[in-house]
Amino acid sequence: MLNYSVSEENYIKAIYHLQQMGQNVTTNQLAAAIHTSPASTTDMMKKLKNKKLLNYKPYQGFRLSVGGSKVALSIIRRHRLWEYFLAEKLKFTWDEVHAIAEDLEHVSNTKLINRLDEFLGFPGVDPHGDPIPDEKGNIATHAKKCLTDWPLQTTAQVVSVSDHSGKMLELLEHKKIKIGTKLSVRKKFDFDGSMEIKLPRQPLLTISEQLAKNIFVNHDA
Amino acid sequence: MLNYSVSEENYIKAIYHLQQMGQNVTTNQLAAAIHTSPASTTDMMKKLKNKKLLNYKPYQGFRLSVGGSKVALSIIRRHRLWEYFLAEKLKFTWDEVHAIAEDLEHVSNTKLINRLDEFLGFPGVDPHGDPIPDEKGNIATHAKKCLTDWPLQTTAQVVSVSDHSGKMLELLEHKKIKIGTKLSVRKKFDFDGSMEIKLPRQPLLTISEQLAKNIFVNHDA
């Protein structure tokens, strides 16, 4: 696989994430995600189109081509393996790993990444519960659901969280919720969307709708 | 400490190494070391001078300032810690680590590097035997000597090697010489500079002048 600049990689990865949720990615969306101007984004889209990483027609938004998706998955693989390394081996907290991995992900040496993967014991998910693509770009798609959409009185297991901030981590630690935690929703209140949840051998907890929106669950494995 | 671009860091590090051996570093020397044109080098020297990292007067060559040396030592610290990680944890061979560390060294997050240092057990030297600066920029200066200058019949210990290529590694492995190996020089031949050396419990070995020039030794610890 060819090599891409740090900028190109950041755009490619951002498009990948944005196109997960919805149709074509728009210029403004991408510009906001990457903190550049829409004008810069258009320039880069032309370039990535030329390199056949992108399907792009002016004014129509864009999607990654098959080749572009492969590149994206390789960047995501690097990012998540480094996140795992930082959390597991260097004892960084959850909210610290993302920013550092944002830089490390651009060191694109295949042998390095595969050796790192092996050293870490081929982890399946990163510290936020997101799956790590394998060398060929295969990525596990566990059908997770937002906690707000989970049926009442049904045991669930936390599989991932979508907010990676220190503030969210503080709250989750206080409530003793982490990736893998089992819980069930006892009651939901329409007034503010808050809910009462039950963890094994713990008193009932109340969590806000805002928190619930950032927690993703699945059936107890 | 401020942040510098990848290019700036590569120049700074190269100057540091070049000025170790001799007086002022010259434009052509540096251009050759970094694989750029002399013109580009002059441009960069002006820039680094402006940033007070360099003492530079046109046509007179350059040396790092105190501040510039600190920056250089911080880059070298990152480089050598990653080299150690790659060799020790990811099982890369000696000749592979340098190229990868050349990229990793530019991820300049102090906390990352200090945690890595701790994780590795605060190693004193990198896989080639070169000392690793500490957080404050202190670097051990063991007074090593080139094997070609070592007195005959005197026990020596290999402390470092200056060629990091796979070809040199192949030869050293064949001769069973590595960092820490004890040896003494039995005989030197003026004709081609070759020498016979003795390792404990091994038959006499002959090595070329070229090899001896890249091996550095010290008194048996």
Add this chain to the structure above:
DNA sequence: GATTTTTTTTAGATTTGTCTAAATATTTTT
């Protein structure tokens, strides 16, 4: 369906790091 608003693209500049070719300074040789 015309008008207004929003989105996207284009035009033109700027910064960084690089190059080649030409000019200038220094060093070496005669």
Add this chain to the structure above:
DNA sequence: AAAAATATTTAGACAAATCTAAAAAAAATC
């Protein structure tokens, strides 16, 4: 001490990635 050779700097250009402001296209509103 001139002349020749070498080293260094300057001049001018270019690619990449960014920006702001203006123009053009699309979408939303009336």
